[in-house]
Amino acid sequence: MIVLNSPVKPNLKKLNKLLEQVNENSWYTNFGPLHSELTAKLEDYLGVKNLLLTNNGTSALQVAAKAIGSRNLLATPFSFVATVSAFKWQHDELGFADIDKKSLNLSPEAIRLAYLKGCKADTVVATHVYGNPCDVKSIGELSEENNFQIIYDAAHAFGIKLGEDSVLNYGDASTLSFHATKIFHTVEGGAIVFKNSDNFDRAKELINFGIRQGGRVVDVGINAKLNEYQAAVGLVNLEEIDNILNHRSELFHQYCEGLKGVVEIPQWHPQANTNGAYMPILLENGRQMKTVANSLKANNIQSRNYFEPSLDQIFVDSHNYGTKNSIAASERILCLPMHAYLTSYEVSSVIEKVKCLV
DSSP: OBOSOOOOOOOHHHHHHHHHHHHHHTOOSSSOHHHHHHHHHHHHHHTOSSEEEESSHHHHHHHHHHHHTOOEEEEOSSSOTHHHHHHHHTTOEEEEOOBOTTTOSBOHHHHHHHHHTTOOOSEEEEEOGGGOOOOHHHHHHHHHHHTOEEEEEOTTOTTOEETTEEGGGSSSEEEEEOOTTSSSOOSSOEEEEESSHHHHHHHHHHTBTTBOTTSOBOSOOOBOOOOHHHHHHHHHHHTTHHHHHHHHHHHHHHHHHHTTTTSBOOOOOTTBOOOOSOEEEEOSSHHHHHHHHHHHHHTTBOOBOOSOSOGGGTOTTSEESOOHHHHHHHHHEEEEOOOTTOOHHHHHHHHHHHHHHO
16 A cells, blocks of 8 residues: 555654653643753754744644734635634634635735725735745735735645745744644644744743743633643654655655646745645546546555645635635645655656556
8 A cells, every 4th residue: 555644753762762851850841841942943943933832733823813913814715624724713704715726825816806805804824735835925015015914824834945034934923733644743733933023922821821921811821832742752853854855855856757747736836945745736627536536546545635625615604705716626636645654666656557547
């Protein structure tokens, strides 16, 4: 079986040493020493400031919105469900604008049209889909014109840069997921990178029940802290991240070269590197997508129609400013196997099988 994904297995020898250290300290959570070490190392590795670890990527989205004062959000409909369910859960107002046909990211033109149609959102939520950066320049310009804030869901974009700058430095907040299925993981976990240090300070209180340093409750908060065991996994996995990113990127380029002219592949941002977070292909239509997926399954190759359905078709009570591109893409997208343990030989096998099917 060529599996779709296989989580990175932390080195147990190294992990056990850190867990023994945690036990000796008897400091298991509440911003412990491993939490602080992981924060500092991630800021250095990613080239960011104001990074706040959280217990998962969903909490990261919710806390980011609370910290910057979002209540009414305009979001992409083409993403994992948590990108918007995180906000529906806390009863925020939600609307959808369409995606770009080629990149599959939230379209700046669709955002512009939404505001022309009367959108009142105070925040735009855009996903760097499959790790492919959004048109951050155009979205930034629109935010100034229409006075909205920006949250980027960067769950797929670990290690992605635009030129020499981390993609996480764009927007008012960028959120990461460190779920076990992601490139870098802490089993469960996440992070937020804030542009503004004041928002970072508020978020740090929010994830600790609204408690300010000194013990006084100053806000309605929640418990969204990353614990020391999770931080230990992160520290061990971070030691291998360069090898993981290089390997996955090489496999991504092998796929792209092998499938050139065979299937459509989302258009990558011309100034960005790649991280091999996913390997998406677009088939001609939904019927062909299902045929290919079923045939791959019959040949012991896993794949996934990811993301389906378009989120506006789930959250039908939200404002909708047109999502035809998202609906069309969700019907014909298929993600092929991609993970740190996948081999070049296996990728070649998948490529040859896809070629026979389309």
